Amino acid sequence: EDQVTQSPEALRLQEGESSSLNCSYTVSGLRGLFWYRQDPGKGPEFLFTLYSAGEEKEKERLKATLTKKESFLHITAPKPEDSATYLCAVPSEGGGSYIPTFGRGTSLIVHP
């Protein structure tokens, strides 16, 4: 069974303290890995798509990387406005289509 595991479940950082979030997956034949940000009371917002090992994507203080078994979301010098839950998703086959299976997320709090 395809699985997506995110760690840690929760992370507290001081403003400016860089860190990384992890998303590990077990799927046969990766068709991409997707990162989303979710603010409290809102729907997830798409951040990145990664398709192959070694690929990297950047957006402001966020950089996503991909290996054959996991992805990292690196947060450099975070600010309080980066506080959110970060979700990763990996497509798994179902009903003839590939539908993303989401991890449970990492809740990030950045203190000023």
Next chain:
Amino acid sequence: NAGVTQTPKFQVLKTGQSMTLQCAQDMNHNSMYWYRQDPGMGLRLIYYSASEGTTDKGEVPNGYNVSRLNKREFSLRLESAAPSQTSVYFCASSFDPGNYGYTFGSGTRLTVV
């Protein structure tokens, strides 16, 4: 503003009552999805519609029905609500099933008592 609109935002139902959650998108997307999000469980797919005129079951379809009314609208119906259906429901859309840059609505918080 372009995006996915869900109604209602909040709803309280009694066990056994029925209701329909509405979703509409104005981005000319072909595919639409219904997810539920529970604490500690992540997002789980209920039903999806790869294109107008088609619907398929997701991971947790029991107790739900869907209707793809037209290209813009995709509704989710609870025929006889149960406390286990207390959750936050999200509708999402994408250009096609292979495009995972989903656009999500803001969610419907449903409580079944």
